Amino acid sequence: MTGSTLAQASEVDPSPKSTEHPAQIHFLGENALVLNAGAQATLSCQQRLWVIAANAAKWAHVLEVVPGMNNLTILFDPLILDADMLADRVLTAWNTGVAVAKSGRQIEIPVAYGGEGGPDLRVVADHTGLSIADVIKRHTAADYVVFFLGFQPGFAYMGGLDSALATPRRREPRLVVPAGSVAIGGSQTAIYPASSPGGWQLIGHSTVRLFDPFSEKPTLLQPGDHVRFVATKGAS
Numbered sequence: 001m002t003g004s005t006l007a008q009a010s011e012v013d014p015s016p017k018s019t020e021h022p023a024q025i026h027f028l029g030e031n032a033l034v035l036n037a038g039a040q041a042t043l044s045c046q047q048r049l050w051v052i053a054a055n056a057a058k059w060a061h062v063l064e065v066v067p068g069m070n071n072l073t074i075l076f077d078p079l080i081l082d083a084d085m086l087a088d089r090v091l092t093a094w095n096t097g098v099a100v101a102k103s104g105r106q107i108e109i110p111v112a113y114g115g116e117g118g119p120d121l122r123v124v125a126d127h128t129g130l131s132i133a134d135v136i137k138r139h140t141a142a143d144y145v146v147f148f149l150g151f152q153p154g155f156a157y158m159g160g161l162d163s164a165l166a167t168p169r170r171r172e173p174r175l176v177v178p179a180g181s182v183a184i185g186g187s188q189t190a191i192y193p194a195s196s197p198g199g200w201q202l203i204g205h206s207t208v209r210l211f212d213p214f215s216e217k218p219t220l221l222q223p224g225d226h227v228r229f230v231a232t233k234g235a236s
Contacts, residue, residue, distance in 0.1 A: 023036065023037050023038070023091060023095070024036045025087045025090065025091060027083060028073070030078045030083070031063075031075055031076060031077070031078045032073060032074065032075045032076070033073070033074055033076075033083065033086065033090065034071055035049075035052070035071060035072040035074075035090050035091075036070065037049060037070045037071060037072075038070060041070045042159075043145055043147075045070055046069075046070075046145075046148070046159070046223070048094070048098065048100075049070075049072050050100070050223055050224065051097055051098070051100050052072060052090070052093045052094060052097060053065045053072055055093065056072075056090070056093070059089075060081075061076055061077045061080045061081040062074055062075070062076050062081070062086075063075045063076055063077060067148045067223060068148055068150060069147055069148055069150075069157055072090075074086070104222065104223075104224030104225040105222075105225050105226070106225075106228070107221065107225055107227050108227075108229075108230050109182075109191065109206050109208050109229050109230065110206055110207070110208065110229075110230050110231075110232045111182050111204040111206045111229050111230065111232060112204055112205050112206070112231075112232050113132075113136045113139075113203060113204035113231055114132065114203070114204065115205075116205075117178070117180075117181065117202070117204055117205025118204040119202055120170075120183075120201035120202045120203060121203045121204065123167070123201055124165065124167045124201050124203055127167045127168075128164055128165060128166075128167065130164065130165075135165060135203070136231055138162040138165055139165060139184075139229055140228070142160045142162055142228075143160055143226055143227075143228060144158040144159065144160040144189065144226065144228070144229075145159050145160055145224070145225070146221050146222060146223050146226075147159050149219060149222075149223070152192075152196055153193060153194070153213070154193035154194075154210040154211030154218070154219040154220065154221065155190060155192065155193055155210075156190060156191070156210070156221040156225075156227070157188060157190060158188065158189060158190060158227060161187055161188055161189045165184060165189075166186060166187045167184050167185075167186070167201050168186060169185045169186060169199040169200055170199045170200070172199075173197055174197060174198055174199070175197050176195055177192050177195065177196055177197065177198035177200075178192070178205070179192055179193060179195045180205050180207060180208065181198075181202045181204075182202070182203055182204040182205060182229065183198070183202050184200060184201045184203060185199065185200035185201065191206060193209075193210035193211040208220065
């Protein structure tokens with residue numbers, strides 16, 4: 001592990017503070033609702049969702065709060081908490097909320113680019129028109145911010161990928177993507193914490209363990225953390 005230097009739908013008429021991200025509420029059955037903050041994922045949007053998530057987790061009869069990309073799911077006790085009242089409270093929180101930056105940790109992830117661990121590095125280079133060296137240079141130059149965790153335990157969706165590196169997912173997903181694989185999928189980059197099927201383009205591999213179920217803090221990365229990828233020797 002690397003060291004760190006130190007975390008029925010209803011339309012809404014947005015208030016002046018929410019014009020950038022008009023919001024919607026969707027109910028999931030009787031005991032959950034989703035705040036959908038709009039189509040475009042931005043850091044400021046995620047920061048606003050983090051604030052709401054932290055506050056909502058303290059509300060009475062809220063059982064769980066799950067931040068996602070541009071959305072927030074809240075599970076609650078429907079026998080005690082009125083769903084419509086909760087929806088109004090969530091929308092009020094969104095419409096009056098502001099983006100607050102988290103003092104996330106700075107974490108470096110060593111990556112061996114190319115080779116057996118990065119079989120799609122050439123694919124990314126060919127698609128983007130960049131050399132392999134430029135792909136690595138651009139990928140390691142960015143400051144990535146963890147937006148949320150999803151897909152599998154410890155899988156961090158991050159913002160900050162250089163737009164020049166955006167590459168479509170594979171037409172046919174792999175049945176097995178090794179744990180530690182560093183990949184690009186569309187306009188995002190991520191690391192697979194565990195072996196699983198996956199369709200992202202694999203550009204490298206890291207030995208950093210992102211998820212340990214026996215640790216006091218099972219996931220290495222948390223929303224708000226800043227990640228830098230560092231190329232190790234032997235990259236091809």
